[in-house]
Structure formats: C-alpha cells, structure tokens
Amino acid sequence: MTGRWVSGPRGASASGHSEYGPDPASGPGAAWVAVCLRVPDARTACRADVSVGATVSVAWYADTGSGSASVRTGVPTGGGPDGSGRPPPLCAHPPGELPCDVHLCVDPDDRQREGGLVGHADVLVSRVPTPLPVACLRVRELLLRHPGCQVAAVPALGAGRAAVGVRGGPDGLWFVGEGQRDLRFGAPVALIASVAHAWTAVGGHPGTLRSVTLAPRGLTGGRWYGEMSA
Structure with missing residues (x-):
C-alpha cells in the first residue's frame, strides 16, 4: 500500500548500550513508530524539527533484494480509550510518496508503567537479554499470549x-x-522488530x-529510538 499509513493487526545488551549508542531496549517502553520504506537516502528525509523523537536510517536485506528505510518515533499521548492516543505526524517526507507503516511498540515487561498498552501493541520488544534459545521461546510465548500483536522481539546474550x-x-x-x-x-533489536512489522x-x-x-551515521536527529521521556 503506497503513499499512506498502513498497520498490521491491532492490537541489547545487558548494559543497555550497543556499539552504536544507547540501546533502545534500555529506555522507557512505549512508542508510536513510523517506518518509511524505499528511501533512496534516509538521511536526507529527516525533518528539521526533531522534537517528536528520533529519525534513524537503516538498511534492510531480503531474499528479493535490499534497500533503505527511515524510522521515526513519537511518545504515546495517553488519550483515547486505550491510552495510546493518536500517532503524531511522524512521516518525514511529503504525503503520498512512499509505502509507510505506523505501529505501536510496547515493552511487555514494563507492566507497572505500560501495562495498559500491552494488549493494544502491534510490536512487543523485551529489554531483558536471555540465551538465544530462551529468547526464541519467549517470542513464541508473547505472540501466543497477545493475539493482536504481529511482531515480538527479545534480545539475546552476545553482541548482535x-x-x-x-x-x-x-x-x-x-x-x-x-x-x-x-x-x-x-x-538494535527494537529497530529490527519495527522494520519487520513494516515489511509485512x-x-x-x-x-x-x-x-x-x-546505515552510516544512523542517528540523524533527535533522540535514539526507544530512548523517550516519560
């Protein structure tokens, strides 16, 4: 679906840092995320106003080819029946030009802070690293427990x-x-999860x-994805 928002079904490291900067899995845990695919150079697509959140450039690789994307975040406003509000204007390019996806990403482990949003999340990203086999089992458990969620991600022990x-x-x-x-x-794992949601x-x-x-110089403005204020 080109040129408008689309969405899926409604619905790290142990230190909190990676070699690229603060790990998104270390920040407070809910965000609206916009992923704009097929950006020729995502670094040129960011807005001058970066108060909403971060704009990050990524490269994706698939069996069918490769490309780039621009990822931008915004903090839930707390309005609406589910507490998430409406997504802010996250798109970093003029309307109608790119296939874009906007979705709600929530940390399933932050029950005290974000528990009310977990059931409405499109993407669930844990911050707790575990051995890879355990992480795979946790992903399955999250998707089974939350049928409205399309993507789940868990960081595993070991770089990358x-x-x-x-x-x-x-x-x-x-x-x-x-x-x-x-x-x-x-x-970072949260970026991968958001691009995976947009891809589908x-x-x-x-x-x-x-x-x-x-992408090189992946942080183009604002704060890192996932490192959001309360």
Whole structure:
C-alpha cells in the first residue's frame, strides 16, 4: 500500500548500550513508530524539527533484494480509550510518496508503567537479554499470549544477537534471518522488530527478510529510538 499509513493487526545488551549508542531496549517502553520504506537516502528525509523523537536510517536485506528505510518515533499521548492516543505526524517526507507503516511498540515487561498498552501493541520488544534459545521461546510465548500483536522481539546474550519473530508461517511464526548460521544483527533489536512489522504491513513475505543494519551515521536527529521521556 503506497503513499499512506498502513498497520498490521491491532492490537541489547545487558548494559543497555550497543556499539552504536544507547540501546533502545534500555529506555522507557512505549512508542508510536513510523517506518518509511524505499528511501533512496534516509538521511536526507529527516525533518528539521526533531522534537517528536528520533529519525534513524537503516538498511534492510531480503531474499528479493535490499534497500533503505527511515524510522521515526513519537511518545504515546495517553488519550483515547486505550491510552495510546493518536500517532503524531511522524512521516518525514511529503504525503503520498512512499509505502509507510505506523505501529505501536510496547515493552511487555514494563507492566507497572505500560501495562495498559500491552494488549493494544502491534510490536512487543523485551529489554531483558536471555540465551538465544530462551529468547526464541519467549517470542513464541508473547505472540501466543497477545493475539493482536504481529511482531515480538527479545534480545539475546552476545553482541548482535536477538530473536525477532513475525506471526505467520507453517508453524505460526517466522524468525527474521531464520536458517542463517551464527546470525548477528547490525541494529538494535527494537529497530529490527519495527522494520519487520513494516515489511509485512506493506506486503513483504515475513520469511524473506534476512537482516536489518544501521546505515552510516544512523542517528540523524533527535533522540535514539526507544530512548523517550516519560
């Protein structure tokens, strides 16, 4: 779906830092996220006004090719029946030009702070690193427990490791990069999860997305994705 917002079904490191800067998994845990795909150079697409959140450039790799994307965030306003409010104007380019996806991303472990939003999340991203097999099991558990959620992600122990699962597939779940040996991602887990949601929301097959990495100088303005004020 080109040129308008689309969305899926309604619905790190132990230190909190990565080699790229603060890990999104370390910040307070709910955000509206906009992913604009097929940006020729996402660094040129950011707005001058960065008060809403961060604009981050990423590169994605799939069986069908590769490309870039611009990812921008905004903090839920607290309005509306579910407490998430309406998404702020996150798109960093003129309307109608790119396939875009906007979704609500929530930390499922922050029950005291964000518990009311978990049931409405499109994407769930844990901040708690575990061994990779345990992370994969946690992803399955999150998607089973929250049927309105399309993507779940859990950081794994070890640099660049994470389990990022997308609902679907023969057994009900696709993992990003599934089948690749010793897979290590080049971007924080929350970014990978958001790009995976956008990939499926605009019609991409979840089993074909292989990896997501930060583009050079990936932070183009504002704060890091996920590092949001209360």
